[in-house]
Amino acid sequence: MYEKTVRRRRAVLGVLVALSLILLTVYFGEAPGGRLHSVQRGFLTALSPIQDGASAALKPVRDLFSGIGQTLHARGELAGLRKQNEILRLAVTNDQVVARRGAEALRLLHLDATYQLDRYSPVSADVVGQSPNLFYSTVLIDKGSDSGLGLDDPVVDADGLIGKVTQLTPVVSQVTLITDQSSAVAAYDPQAGVYGIIQAKVGDPQSLVMQDLAANANVGQGDYVVTAGTVSAADPSLFPPGIPIGQVTSMPNGTLTTSVDVRPLANLRELDTVQVLTQHTTGVPSSQAIDALPPAGSEPSAAVQAGAGQTASTQAGG
Amino acid sequence: MASNASVPSPALVARILVLIIVSVIVQSAAVSQFPIFGTPADLSPLVVASVGLLTGSVEGAITGFAVGLFVDLTLVQTLGLSSLVLTVVGYGAGRLRELRDPQGTAVALLAGAAATAFASIGYAVMEFMLGVDAPVSFLLLRQIIVVILVNSIIALPVFAIVRRWLQPSLPDDPRRRRRRAYTTGGLTPLSRA
Numbered sequence: 001m002y003e004k005t006v007r008r009r010r011a012v013l014g015v016l017v018a019l020s021l022i023l024l025t026v027y028f029g030e031a032p033g034g035r036l037h038s039v040q041r042g043f044l045t046a047l048s049p050i051q052d053g054a055s056a057a058l059k060p061v062r063d064l065f066s067g068i069g070q071t072l073h074a075r076g077e078l079a080g081l082r083k084q085n086e087i088l089r090l091a092v093t094n095d096q097v098v099a100r101r102g103a104e105a106l107r108l109l110h111l112d113a114t115y116q117l118d119r120y121s122p123v124s125a126d127v128v129g130q131s132p133n134l135f136y137s138t139v140l141i142d143k144g145s146d147s148g149l150g151l152d153d154p155v156v157d158a159d160g161l162i163g164k165v166t167q168l169t170p171v172v173s174q175v176t177l178i179t180d181q182s183s184a185v186a187a188y189d190p191q192a193g194v195y196g197i198i199q200a201k202v203g204d205p206q207s208l209v210m211q212d213l214a215a216n217a218n219v220g221q222g223d224y225v226v227t228a229g230t231v232s233a234a235d236p237s238l239f240p241p242g243i244p245i246g247q248v249t250s251m252p253n254g255t256l257t258t259s260v261d262v263r264p265l266a267n268l269r270e271l272d273t274v275q276v277l278t279q280h281t282t283g284v285p286s287s288q289a290i291d292a293l294p295p296a297g298s299e300p301s302a303a304v305q306a307g308a309g310q311t312a313s314t315q316a317g318g
Numbered sequence: 319m320a321s322n323a324s325v326p327s328p329a330l331v332a333r334i335l336v337l338i339i340v341s342v343i344v345q346s347a348a349v350s351q352f353p354i355f356g357t358p359a360d361l362s363p364l365v366v367a368s369v370g371l372l373t374g375s376v377e378g379a380i381t382g383f384a385v386g387l388f389v390d391l392t393l394v395q396t397l398g399l400s401s402l403v404l405t406v407v408g409y410g411a412g413r414l415r416e417l418r419d420p421q422g423t424a425v426a427l428l429a430g431a432a433a434t435a436f437a438s439i440g441y442a443v444m445e446f447m448l449g450v451d452a453p454v455s456f457l458l459l460r461q462i463i464v465v466i467l468v469n470s471i472i473a474l475p476v477f478a479i480v481r482r483w484l485q486p487s488l489p490d491d492p493r494r495r496r497r498r499a500y501t502t503g504g505l506t507p508l509s510r511a
Contacts, residue, residue, distance in 0.1 A: 019383065020405060021398065024398030027398055039391075041394075
């Protein structure tokens, strides 16, 4: 019985393999119009309606799997695009930072040229910390005594005076801004030809007030105020003369002495690159620095730009 | 019907015939149009191997021949090529059942992977032997590997579906009946004593 089964099994296998080989040989040897090819075409013709029906019936299943595949593909593509977007965003941010720093450096350069700050041995520094509290008017910069900075060195940015160095370490310094309550700067209104003291306005840490003006001072709204420098040898000023501080925003008031509100030219809440003037000199504002100021009443941001333009034209003129 | 004892019942033949037709149509109308990792799954070796594992070498070989013939006719391929390859696949799966009768869950998976590998490589070798101008490239190798992997993934569900379809017509194998009796708490010689 077992032998019979084995013989049957082998016979079936042999027959099937032989049939396959015969089919293969005949099919491969005959012309495209041969008998087996014709059978194949006839079978295909007969089967095509079934295939069409099956294809239509199975379309939802196909679409389902295709949709899953496309969704997975789309998710992969989305992840790739997100990553690419992140890289591009980072690149754009870096470009913006570089551009901003470049513009800031250019403006500082113009400030140096306009107000002849080179003679004060300016040292550039980046602001690395600032109190989020409006009432702490100090910033940290990334330069210290190792870079030649000293206590009470004046600090400017591209728009004008911002403060002085009040704490010093070898690598980091603290700058107290002119809006701090402890700050006082001898100031000069070139349009009115009057001197005063710039201090923080009580109750408004973002504003300044110019005090100790004569009662009859002809200070006008929109006048620019600059550092006065050392007026009296007995009372030397820390700040070089002629550096823009702010713009008068109110009319004088008072009887014996008067004061006016001054808006700082520098945006003290968005400081980026600053310069520390490490060499102190004395004197009064130079005529060139005064001339560099825009007309009274113009936009504050025009102050340095006007000076820069003048410098450029001066340089172009040789 | 035991594959090594008697002729298959008409019901089993009918079910296998339906299975062959349906599997080939599903393959050509749906599965082949859904590529996974760029390559569609190939149901044919899985179905043939499943039939071989469930019914035996003779039925497996016949099923392989029929599926191959149907595939070649439907897809207008070289007639006899798929038949030859799948006949060997079905016979091999059937012999595995007859000689080892493996019962593990992984058997269907491994048998499906082996069947797919044999079918893919055998088909490629046969095509090359017949002088088909196909480049032996990394792409071909990659396609074979991907088909084996994809078929391995779907081998278990395909085997389950085929078994469920053929189960009502499968002969009651004495060895399986004995195994069932032990595993389901049936009487044993010890309990009888």
